[in-house]
Amino acid sequence: MTSLARTRRDPSRSSAGRVALVVVLAAVALVVAAGIGLTVGTKLVGIDSVIDAIVRFDGSDLQLVVRESRIPRTVFGLLVGLSLGAAGAVMQGLTRNALADPGILGVNAGASVAVAVAVAALGIHDFPALMAAALTGALVATIGVVLLGSAGGGSPVTLVLAGVALAAVLGGLTTALVLLNPHAFLQMRSWESGALAGRDLSILTVAGPTIAVGLVLAFAITRSLDVLALGDDTAAALGVRIGPLRTGAVASVTLLAGTATAVAGPVAFLGLAAPHIARGIVGSSQKAIVPLAAVIGAIVVVLGDVVGRVVIAPQEVPVGIVMAFVAAPFLIWIGRRRNPVQL
Amino acid sequence: MNAAPRSGIRRLRRPLDRRARWAMGILVVAVLAAFLASLSIGDRLISPIRVVEALFETQGGVRMVVVDWRLPRALAALFFGAALALSGTVFQTITRNPLGSPDVIGLTTGAYTGALIVMTTGGSSGVAVSIAAILGGFATAALVAALVAGRGALGYRIVIVGIGVSAVLAAVNAWMLLRARLEVAVSASIWGAGSLNGVGWQQALLPIVIVSVLIVLLALSRRGLWLIELGDDIGTSLGGRINLTKAGLVAIAVGLCAVVTAAIGPIAFVALAAPHLAKLIVKNGPLHLVATALTGAVLLSAADIIGQNAIPGHALPVGVVTLVLGGVYLIFLVVRTARQRF
Numbered sequence: 215m216t217s218l219a220r221t222r223r224d225p226s227r228s229s230a231g232r233v234a235l236v237v238v239l240a241a242v243a244l245v246v247a248a249g250i251g252l253t254v255g256t257k258l259v260g261i262d263s264v265i266d267a268i269v270r271f272d273g274s275d276l277q278l279v280v281r282e283s284r285i286p287r288t289v290f291g292l293l294v295g296l297s298l299g300a301a302g303a304v305m306q307g308l309t310r311n312a313l314a315d316p317g318i319l320g321v322n323a324g325a326s327v328a329v330a331v332a333v334a335a336l337g338i339h340d341f342p343a344l345m346a347a348a349l350t351g352a353l354v355a356t357i358g359v360v361l362l363g364s365a366g367g368g369s370p371v372t373l374v375l376a377g378v379a380l381a382a383v384l385g386g387l388t389t390a391l392v393l394l395n396p397h398a399f400l401q402m403r404s405w406e407s408g409a410l411a412g413r414d415l416s417i418l419t420v421a422g423p424t425i426a427v428g429l430v431l432a433f434a435i436t437r438s439l440d441v442l443a444l445g446d447d448t449a450a451a452l453g454v455r456i457g458p459l460r461t462g463a464v465a466s467v468t469l470l471a472g473t474a475t476a477v478a479g480p481v482a483f484l485g486l487a488a489p490h491i492a493r494g495i496v497g498s499s500q501k502a503i504v505p506l507a508a509v510i511g512a513i514v515v516v517l518g519d520v521v522g523r524v525v526i527a528p529q530e531v532p533v534g535i536v537m538a539f540v541a542a543p544f545l546i547w548i549g550r551r552r553n554p555v556q557l
Numbered sequence: 558m559n560a561a562p563r564s565g566i567r568r569l570r571r572p573l574d575r576r577a578r579w580a581m582g583i584l585v586v587a588v589l590a591a592f593l594a595s596l597s598i599g600d601r602l603i604s605p606i607r608v609v610e611a612l613f614e615t616q617g618g619v620r621m622v623v624v625d626w627r628l629p630r631a632l633a634a635l636f637f638g639a640a641l642a643l644s645g646t647v648f649q650t651i652t653r654n655p656l657g658s659p660d661v662i663g664l665t666t667g668a669y670t671g672a673l674i675v676m677t678t679g680g681s682s683g684v685a686v687s688i689a690a691i692l693g694g695f696a697t698a699a700l701v702a703a704l705v706a707g708r709g710a711l712g713y714r715i716v717i718v719g720i721g722v723s724a725v726l727a728a729v730n731a732w733m734l735l736r737a738r739l740e741v742a743v744s745a746s747i748w749g750a751g752s753l754n755g756v757g758w759q760q761a762l763l764p765i766v767i768v769s770v771l772i773v774l775l776a777l778s779r780r781g782l783w784l785i786e787l788g789d790d791i792g793t794s795l796g797g798r799i800n801l802t803k804a805g806l807v808a809i810a811v812g813l814c815a816v817v818t819a820a821i822g823p824i825a826f827v828a829l830a831a832p833h834l835a836k837l838i839v840k841n842g843p844l845h846l847v848a849t850a851l852t853g854a855v856l857l858s859a860a861d862i863i864g865q866n867a868i869p870g871h872a873l874p875v876g877v878v879t880l881v882l883g884g885v886y887l888i889f890l891v892v893r894t895a896r897q898r899f
Binding site: 362372378379380390393543545 | 656704705713714716717718720721722724725727728731732735736739743746747750825826868871873874877878880881883884885887888891892
């Protein structure tokens, strides 16, 4: 088992040519997905019209749709997908747990309950304040679930179950807040199902930098995560400082999952699925998995949003619900494996 | 290996010890206290003595409040709590997993899905909604069973697969709520939070009767449950037709949980927590089913009283209360058992 794991982790297996191929294919797929996100919807728009709408804006209805709806949705889809894919990969690497996902472990629920408090109890509606609330909630939930997991002896199953329980409690509190405040009910109903529609590009000024910092942090710790896969003691002996690594990972997951939740509502299971797909493509090095999972996440969210737009047009299925359909079966698939929690 | 079943059988035949008798006594008192409290406490406080008097009156304002308004709700809380607890104990025994209760593995979510399909397509009759909820519960049970079938010992697999199935169903539910007209969505959401609000005789009577019948059936087949608890091999060697017994017990357990969900919406964690708490109280004695039922009754009643009165002027659905309290209990349980077992 150990020798097999080591072979799979051997970086020499992914030759330079293979790495280049994966990078090129991922980049192409990302561009294609973004193109589909911009052009496909209830109305098909040519890519030339999209470019026209950006550089030669004439105020026509079609160009308005592109500028006001298609572009923001695609941009936010990319950001949310990058965030959740990377956050899931970091969580799986840190906890060495195949079931780690910001949704399953209650991080998104923490962000949700904080947003519900902000909306229902404090009457806050502007985006920076809501995002600050979401980040605080995500941070508290992340620290909480890590503490609970380690209080239970650090077993992977414990971590997952503690996360599910935490998510349940936080979900119950959200429901209570929303039911007590009919105004919040309306606002939370669409937000909670995870939607990219109706988000103004101006929130990029807040969400963009946060996600960028989270991604940089996530990429910075991948080498340490790889060493950590050998076990805490070995990693420490090899010079990884476990404490700072944990802190960095928690900070990165918080920034990524919290911001993604603030932008799109709680989107579950993408953070679970994307790293598994990435692992299937590039093997088990976190250095490759984290960026690839981020790209896969972005592709899946943008395409998922398109599917949600067209599948019951003119109505829409929010992307969070599409993601549950696409990615939750991964959980079932992992659950059916011989050893469900092993990476 | 050999000592366990023998001591198991001995345990089942052993008469109640002093501790268990005390525990059962305390449980019965707790049930009565919860029952009286739910008849007394409300917008208008009525003293327990006056409540008892009112139960035997034939007319009057107090009688109307106590017998017509509060009694069906109080009885529903007791019976439904017992039903959920028994459903949970059957599932936990059969899946050999303390977390394998019907709400964790998605049955209540599936029942909600069934009900929502009818509610959002314009079906308003309570009977149609109830039947759809029960069918939804059975369909989900069949789906989860099919997904984990042939994969060896159930263990944590059924919990993880169940969480996945319930996540997909939750997405289906969210989508149906989103597409529904606002009035339908609001009422369906309140129902979806699991509420005893507005439960009168009309809503309570039939489910209580069905639940009672199922509880009697379960009591009649309790020997099968004990055999399963002893392990498949031993159970078979002691003359149990294990698979048939299991199928029957699962059908009863799904029925119990689905009828309750159909009547008052999905209620989280009572099915999970009551069997554990009952075990803490009476260990695994011959009366553990009775203790489990009583514990479930107390839990749901108490949660409903809390929900109605915790925030003045607002009635919180009982399901929200059990979700929060039960979630905290699950965290405690997970952390505690993890130290011993994994």
